[in-house]
Structure formats: structure tokens, C-alpha cells
Amino acid sequence: MKIVVPLKQVPDLVEDLELNDDGTGLDYEYLKMKLNEWDDHALEEAILTKEAGDAEVIAVALDGEDVDKMLFTALAKGADKAVKITGANPYAGNHEMAKVLANAISGMSPDLVLVGVQSAGDSDGWLAPLLAAHLGMPSVSVVTGLQVSGNTATVHKEYSGGIMAEFDVELPGVIGIQAARQTPRYAPVSKVRQIQQSATIEEVAAGDLGDVVTSTVEEMKHPEKGGGAKMLSDVEEIVEVLKEKGVA
């Protein structure tokens, strides 16, 4: 079985997000990028599936800053192959990214595509269903449990209030992963470095995108801070509030 996992880099929220001069987007020059945490779960789920049976895991990413390191880390964790798509905008929205990925992935004829269900900056949708539409595959997102048997993936999709729905998806298909069965594994630095020496990252050029439906972000700003909360300085004030509300 062949499992493709697209990996996306997102701004690391540990740093303050700087905006570009005209306030229409982030200033990527000053951002630290990291692997989207949901993609890390998708990769983990792929590797667990591989370990439970027989599968080849291919990590795919759009070329950009530090992408090599991210792909080598994926190899160190257990991916079998890493592919980098060159000539595409790594900061593109999900509609455009879905098209770029679909062009690259369709040639790989995967049985399963595992995608992180979302990323912190998603403003135009989810990658998994958009990618599935281009690939002509079925898809289910917000999945926390995945079991593959033959040509069927049995998935658990999360709803609110702890309710879940079980679906059978006929493969090939695209699954949007909410959480892997276990915490994504850590790749020891020496292993990443060792792989950096020995492994190669395949490159493919981004194909023709044609028309992509996009929405235009016309303004980005930081939310006004502390507008709501009345700041208290000691515990007695909290007790006062609780008494006032009749709960203490």
C-alpha cells in the first residue's frame, strides 16, 4: 500500500506574527516556520499504519525555507521517500495548494492520502476535501481513528460533545487527520543528521495550475488587546466577583 502524506509549513506561533506593510498578510521574512502540528499527526498515523502492516510512506512538501530539514525529519521518523515540489508558492491558500499537490500526487497513484485536518492559518478551507476533489477520491475529515483493511479504510470522524461517526471509505481516498493514535514520535537529531548525509529528496516541478478559485484577504490585523477583561491584582478581588455573582 502506498500512503502519501503532504506536509505543510506554518508560522510558528511561539514568535509574534508580523504583518506586511500594507496589512494584507503576514510578513514571512520575519516568521519562523514549522511543520503544521496536524500534519505531524497525519505522518504519525501513516507510520503507525506502515508498522502495523505493509506500506510505503511518501512525504511530500512544497519547496520553501527549511523544507529539506522537515522532510529529512519525516524520513528519520520512518517515511520511506521524500518529495519536494519546486516552483510553487509555499504560503498559498489551501485551494491553490490542493491543486499543486494534486498535480504531484496523482502521478504517484497512492492508495491513501493522509492530511492534517487543518492548520492555524487556514482561511479558505481544509486541504483534505479540496485535494480529494482534484484527485477524484472520496474523503472524510476530523478523523481520530483509522484502520485499513484491504481496499477499505474504516475511520472515526469526530463530532461535538464526544460523539463520533464510523465510516468506511473505499480506497484510494483522502483522510483529514485530527489526531494520531499516539503522540507523534520524536526524531533524534543524530538520526536526522545521519539521514541528511545519506538520503536524497526527490524533486518534481509544480505543474500548470490553471484557474484557481481564491478569495482575497484584504486586511489582516492584530486583535485589540485586553479590551474585555477587567484586570484584577489580588485573589480577594476574585472572591468579591464570585460573591457578587452569587456563587461563593
Next chain:
Amino acid sequence: MGDILVVAEHLNGQLDEATFELIGMANGLGNTVVALIGGTDEMVSQLGAASKVVKVDAAADFNPESYGAALGAVADTVNPQVVLTTGSSMGMELANSLSAQKNWPLAVAATGVSANGSVKAQAALFGGKIIATTDLGSGPCIVAVVGGSAPADAGRKEGSPAVETVDAPAGAGKVHFKKLIMPESADVDITTKDVLVAIGRGIGSKDDIEVAEELAEALDAAVAASRPIIDAGWLPKSRQVGKSGLKVKPKVYIALGISGAPEHLEGMKNSSTIIAINSDKNAPIFDVAHYGMVADLFDVVEELTEALD
């Protein structure tokens, strides 16, 4: 002004509260038509605030594939300027599916929509650190709205709106619904408590939950939590507040070490009084809280528990 198509959402035979929020929102934008896929007549009778309901007879249980195809068929009949879906696990599937089918632009994580000429959506992105306004053109377009962005009461009205029925299209048939899995019976019902003591990542370790439990005891409250605590297995799923957890509206919500990601805020921002204690003065939770305190949560909680005993 064109029609605003609201996609109703239901689970386990019940219309979701968010449907009414969307209808209220849509009524402020134009002529509201509700798409009800796989719903019942009983549901239709709750949609009195809409001018029309377009109904698709489909299986009662949501299926991203068949419901997506059905929504496509409804959209063809209605030809809306804006389609509003919820931002939930179901709503997002439908929003994305429709965008892919029709090539209509889509904005998600929306907290507000306006339609004066061009349709604009406001969204909280990057864990609430950025507020973005997206221009979706003159329509048709799709907006997935975060729960709790509008009052539900404005869109909740009994009545008998005009009903048009659309045939369910044959989907690709590759996704098969098997069953609903209900959560293990909850030990405590956090949705009925007057006071909740909610903990987040800032609590640090499982053993420290005890500190929150002691405070909860002193207030006759229950301990709730944000997603990371549930994911770590420190508390059962029945205690989770937020987008994928429960929506709560207690009299007092005490948020301890919760930074306030939009997914969490969605579940608690309608609480009557929110008191947030966090060591990070920039935490987004302080934007929705009524009272805030920048402090080490352990110091505060211990002192507070003592003061209440």
C-alpha cells in the same frame, strides 16, 4: 440582494443550535433559504425564521459525500449569493465540498459576514492572534461560521415555512456511514453546572489537576478542560469544552492556564461571567474574559481555595 442559503445541521435527530445562529445572521444579510438535508418535518417546523426551506430526503445520518452532493443540488436550485455553513466537523465538510464542486470562493473560521455589494468575512486566524477580513467578491460564495458568532434566539422561530423538495443526486458511493459512537456516559454533566473551573495546558501535569478539583469543590463546581488536557488523557472527553467538545454557558467560568484558542472560545464565550487566570498577559483568553489576572495559576488557586473554605 440575493438569497442567503443556510445549511442546517443536525445530529442524532436534533437540529444544532448553530443553525439558528446562522439563520439569524442570514436574516441580516438578505432573503434566507435553509437547506435541510436528511432532516425531518419536525425540524422544518423549527425553521420559521427562514423564508423557505429546501429539503433533500436523504439518510438521517450525515455523510460527507452524499450530503455534499445533495448540497450541490440545492445550490443549483437556489442560486444563492452567499452560502452559510457552520464551522463544525460537518459544516466544514459541506463548505469545502461545495467550493470544490462549484468553484465558489470560500472563507472559513468566520466570526462575521457582511454583504454590501461584495461579500466580506471576518475570521480569527492563527490561534486568534490575527483577525483577517476576506473579500469573496459579489457571490456566489461560501462562508463557514464559527459557532457562537451570533445569537441563536434571533434565528429561532417556530412556523411553517414554504418547503421545496429537491431529489437527492446519486453520489459516488464511496463513503459509507456505519454507525454513531456515543461517548461513554459522562461522570459529570458540565453543561448544567453554575460554575466551571476549566483547566488548560498551563496546568502542567496530571497531578496538578488536584489543585483545580479542590477549588471546584469549594465552589460546588465541576472541572472542565480544553482539548490538550483531554488529548493527554488527563480528564475524560465528557469534560472537554470547545469546538469538538461541549458548549457551556455557566454563570461563572474560571479559566486556569487556558490561552484561549478560537476552538476553545467557541465552547465557552457565552458564559455569563468569565474569569481568566494566565501567566501570559498576551493570552487571547483575556479578550473574551470579563475579569482577568496575570499570575501563576497555582498561587492564585491555592489562595482562592483557602479564601473560600
Next chain:
Amino acid sequence: MTFKTMVRKEKEQKSSFVEKDSAIVDGIDISGHWNKMYQPREVMNYDITPLEDLRALPGAESIGNCYQCAQCIGVCPIDNVGDYGPRKIYRKLQLGMNLLESVDLWQCTTCMNCLRVCPKEVNMIDIMPAAREKAILDGKEVPAELQEMFQNCAEYGNPMGESPRKRARWAKKADVEVKDLSKNPEPVDVLWFVGDYYAYHGRGNDAAQAMARVLTKLGVNFGTLGAEERCDGDSQRLAGEKGLYEMLAEHNIEKFNSLDFKKMVVSGPHAYNAIKNEYPKMGGTYDVDHYTQFLSAMMDKLKPLMTKEFGKKVTFHDPCYLGRHNGEYEAPRTLLNAIPGIQFSEMFRNKEQGYCCGGGGGGMWLDGFMADNINERLSENRVKEAIAVGAEVLAVCCPYEVSRFEDAVKSTGNEGKLEVLDIIEIIDRCIEE
């Protein structure tokens, strides 16, 4: 398998015996049950492959030296509160335990007290990192909190996962100028390696700011690496993430080598150990002092500055990595004894026999894991000792310790009775503005 089950199994294996029907020894008939005796038992009837496998790891060879004298058990800080000790490791290995998959792999704090008393020089400070490295590379289960710390260090260069850009932020509130050599690489006499906890932890910030003020008062021409400094990597090395240690060390060495300074001063014993003993192996050799050493060599200048009284009962906790690992017991005591008005008393376990705080060898990020294996945190045990000798202040000089001991003061119910202060904070308080 627990140690007790292993011992029980061992006993079961012993129970086979022989009994000759007819036996006459020296003319005396001891036929029948009179001659019942245990069958000679081969000691090698255990599978000792795990022991041999461990011994084959570079660094772990000395595990084979153990002859079970158990001197280590008496001094092991973990055995004091739990059921882990170097001798027990050897015995369990003989009985077939795979250390790489055992909870015992993560319990050692590398405090070095066992090596101090071991007649066979079984060196846990080398054995444990070697075994841990193998476990990590083999993809064995690593305690989640430790794994998160590795991830943070790999991504951000500090265990807290804080923004590297904010590393020098503490300096804004120091009230004195702190030269940031990463921005303006001018020659200085002293390059001060600030360290993670001084840079990011709230209580560490207090100590860092105190240090900046004291150095300034002393007229020392010093600077820091600012936002370019990274975690020293020593605890990561000892916790088995050697590649991560190398990456951090390479970064720091490159930055050090780009600067013009005469001496390096470090805030913490772990950074001291790394830079003094480990960085040279990677080509970075520097004249480095722990801050207590640097300051105690300047007493003629420092003493006249300390004019304010600090009339409190103080005791001192020897950091394992300053004391046992690097033989420095006097420098911190020289400083403490020079504090005006101080009433200093030693704890029962001091200097060479100092008790570990539990933070070394990765223990700083294993508190949750250890809670399941010990009945009392090491820091709690130590805080009780400080209270027992009548101290009002527990003085420390390792940046890990302030938060560890402050937690322990609270969890042992001694809040308000014992204050935990870095020695540099006490010195700062005694200097007139």
C-alpha cells in the same frame, strides 16, 4: 518484571535437589534423605544477553565490573526514596532485564554519588547516557515530558520552547547595561553564558538581573551572546540525545569562536560541566569559571561592596555538577561566608556527600514520570533537611534549583518557612544601590 518477582523466580530455580538411595561416606551410612543436597547450579543458567548487549555499548563497558557490594545503594539518592540503584541494575540485567525498555533507564540523575564510593568504578555517568542513546535511536518509548523537552531544544534551542528571539529579554529590567555581543561584537574581558533558566524562567530572570548588577558594580567588562545563545546541551547529552547535544554545542562553539573575550563565566553548573569538560572534545576550549569561582577570586573587590546586613540563617545545597563532578566546594562557601550578618550552617549531607535535587541527567524534565516510581521527590527530601538544620534560607547556585526547591517548599507544606535564593541574589541584596 519487578525486582521482587525476579528474586522469587531465582529462588524457584534453586529448588531442585538430589538424594542418593545409597551413600556411605567415611564409613558412615547416610543413605536416603540424610544425603539430600541441592543440585549444583550453574550461575550461567540465566540469559545474560541483555547484560552483554549493554556492556557492548561504547561508554557502558564498566557495568560488567559490578561485584554487587552495594556500596552504591547506601548513597544513591533515588534508592533513598524508591527502588532504583546501580547494583540492582546489574542484578536485574543478570536476570534478563532489558534496560532499554525498563523504567530504570530514566531514573538515574547522574549525580555521581555511586561512582564516588564504587570500588570497581562502575560509571553510571557514562553507562546511562550510552544506554539512553541506544534506546532513543532504536525508537524505544521515551517519557513524553522528556521527549517534549528534546523537541523544544531541537526547535528553539531551549527546553521551555520559548522564542529564541526573546532570550535576551530579561536584560531590559536589569537596570544596568548588558552588552549583547550578537548585535555588537566588541571585545570584552568576560563572556557571560547566561543559560536557559536565567534567560527564560521568572525566578531565573531575578538571578540574571542580580548577576548583571553585581558584575557591573565590580567593574567587569562583560557581554552575552544575547539571542544567539543556545542551551548548553549537557543535560540533553546525559539524557541520551547526543545528536541534539552536538547540534547545540556546535552552535555555541561557533558563536564563542567568533567573539573576542578573555574568560567565560557561566551561571550554571551544567553549562560549566559542558563547556569545561565536553566542549573541548568538539574543538572548543575556553577558560571557563562558574560564577561562584569567578566572584570568589575577586573577594577583595566584592567584600567592601557588600555593606547591607543579611542576618538570616542560611544553608547551602551543593549542586552535583559543581561539586562531585567538578570538585568545587569552596567557592560558593567563600561567597556565603562573606555575606554580612549571615548565620551559615551546613546540611547533614554536604560537599562530597551532598544530596541530589533530582534535576540532573534529564531529571529536570521527568518529574511526572518519576512520581510513579518514587515516594518523595528528591527536592522535597532535601528541603526537609534544610528545615531540619534550622535554615530560613536555602542558598543555591544552580539555575535548575530555585524552581525545584520552591516547588518542594510548597509541596512539603513549608511555605513561608524557607526561602530559596540563588547566591547571586543574596550578594545583590547586600550591595548598596
